Amino acid sequence: MDKDHAVNVLGGPLQACSVSPVTGFFRDGHCNTCAQDHGSHTVCALMTAEFLAYSKYVGNDLSTPLPAFHFRGLKPGDRWCLCAARFLQAADEGCGPAVDLEATHRKALEIVPLSVLKAHAVDSLS
DSSP: OOOOOOBBTTSSBOOOOOBTTBOTTTTSSSOOOOTTOTTOEEEEEEOOHHHHHHHHHTTOOOSSOBGGGTBOOOOTTOEEEEEHHHHHHHHHTTOOOEEOGGGSBGGGGGTSOHHHHHHTBGGGGO
16 A cells, blocks of 8 residues: 655645554554545544544444554544544534644545635634
């Protein structure tokens, strides 16, 4: 599996999203992607209780630990590489989490408009 060029949505180098918990399609701490990443795990998001509840409600429980997969479950404040379509769905429904633009892969732009990502940017929320 060859990784796509690691460029963020702002055109700069892709920054790390999280190494604790370790995230990413490649579990390398970055929202890197490749042709085999059919979910496009490219949006670096800051988890909130609201988003985690929403994700569980729509069928993707990110908060329950799965020890067999070395997954402790996410909690509010954790950063995670989300599927771009799931982020867009949550944003459209009013519960999209904050996004780190420098750690969000440019491939996310194939699914999520830059204006939506910018509206959820960590910097724009303070």
